Every structure is written in structure tokens, then in C-alpha cells.
Amino acid sequence: xxxxxxxxxxxxxxxxxxxxxxxxxxxxxxxxxxxxxxxxxxxxxxxxxxxxxxxxxxxxxxxxxxxxxxxxxxxxxxxxxxxxxxxxxxxxxxxxxxxxxxxxxxxxxxxxxxxxxxxxxxxxxxxxxxxxxxxxxxxxxxxxxxxxxxxxxxxxxxxxxxxxxxxxxxxxxxxxxxxxxxxxxx
Numbered sequence: 001x002x003x004x005x006x007x008x009x010x011x012x013x014x015x016x017x018x019x020x021x022x023x024x025x026x027x028x029x030x031x032x033x034x035x036x037x038x039x040x041x042x043x044x045x046x047x048x049x050x051x052x053x054x055x056x057x058x059x060x061x062x063x064x065x066x067x068x069x070x071x072x073x074x075x076x077x078x079x080x081x082x083x084x085x086x087x088x089x090x091x092x093x094x095x096x097x098x099x100x101x102x103x104x105x106x107x108x109x110x111x112x113x114x115x116x117x118x119x120x121x122x123x124x125x126x127x128x129x130x131x132x133x134x135x136x137x138x139x140x141x142x143x144x145x146x147x148x149x150x151x152x153x154x155x156x157x158x159x160x161x162x163x164x165x166x167x168x169x170x171x172x173x174x175x176x177x178x179x180x181x182x183x184x185x186x
Contacts, residue, residue, distance in 0.1 A: 008130045011123075014123075015123035018119045018120070019044045019119075026040040042108065043112055046108060058099055061099050062096055062100065065092055065096045065099065066096065069089060069092045
């Protein structure tokens with residue numbers, strides 16, 4: 001019960017301000033310039049957009065792919081078939097689409113929404129679960145503890161009766177002339 005209560009207090013303390021506590025925990029483990037902390041802070045609080053390098057890198061990759069596509073349109077080589085150029089352009093366009101989708105998937109509103117719904121739901125479920133667990137423990141305590149006391153008392157009474165019978169049997173055997181060591185063997 002003590003471990004359960006300690007765990008409940010720690011988690012419920014976290015659930016008071018899960019976003020702030022997550023950023024603080026990240027800051028405690030990483031330096032202010034570490035990407036893990038920068039991205040955690042950015043996605044949870046929205047601060048530090050200028051420090052997030054991934055979007056600049058994705059935009060640069062998209063621009064580079066656009067430049068490759070433009071260069072392919074102006075390039076013609078008699079040793080390479082038009083279908084090969086077409087295949088290359090198609091692959092470049094697919095790569096640009098993938099980069100665009102990745103950029104959209106990594107948008108803060110997508111990540112924060114998933115984070116918020118996961119953490120919020122977890123905290124709510126945990127707090128409700130601890131509440132119900134406490135109620136169930138109280139109810140079971142009122143039902144099971146008295147039953148345990150009654151069963152324990154019944155067991156003790158049966159043990160006393162059994163020992164009394166054994167003592168009488170032993171005394172009877174010894175009074176008829178049996179030795180103590182023979183009585184113990186029976």
C-alpha cells in the first residue's frame with residue numbers, strides 16, 4: 001500500500017502540469033542546446049522555433065530537389081534515353097512529395113496534438129484508476145478483513161482442539177505404560 005501511495009503521489013504530482021514537468025525533466029537531463037531538449041521544448045511549448053534545424057533542412061532538401069528537377073528539364077544527353085530522364089524526374093518528384101509530407105507530419109500542431117492527447121488521457125485514466133483502486137481497497141478491507149479475522153479465529157480454535165486431543169492421547173498412552181519415545185513415533 002505504501003508503494004502504491006508513493007507511486008500515486010508522484011504520478012499525480014506530474015499530472016498537475018505534465019507539459020511543464022516534461023520540459024523540466026528534459027532540461028534536467030540535457031543541455032539547453034541539445035537537440036533532445038530543443039525539440040521537446042519546441043513541440044510542447046512552441047518556443048525555440050529558430051533553434052529547430054529540421055525544418056530548415058527539410059526546406060533545403062525540397063529546394064535542392066526542385067533544382068535537380070529544373071536541371072533535368074534543361075538537360076538532354078543523346079546517350080541517355082528520354083524514358084530514363086522521365087524515370088529520374090519521377091523519382092525526384094516522389095522524393096519532393098515525401099519531403100513535403102514529412103515536413104507536414106513534423107508540424108508542431110500534429111506532434112503536440114498527439115502528445116497532449118496521450119499525456120492528458122494517461123493522466124486522467126491514472127487518476128481515475130487510483131481513485132477507484134482506493135475505493136475498492138476500502139470496500140474489500142471492510143469485507144475481507146473481518147472474514148480473515150473470523151477464519152483466523154476458527155483456525156486457532158481448531159488448532160487448540162487438535163492439540164488438546166493429541167495431549168490426551170499422549171497422556172493416555174503414557175499412563176498405560178508406553179514410553180515417551182514410542183508415543184512420539186505414533
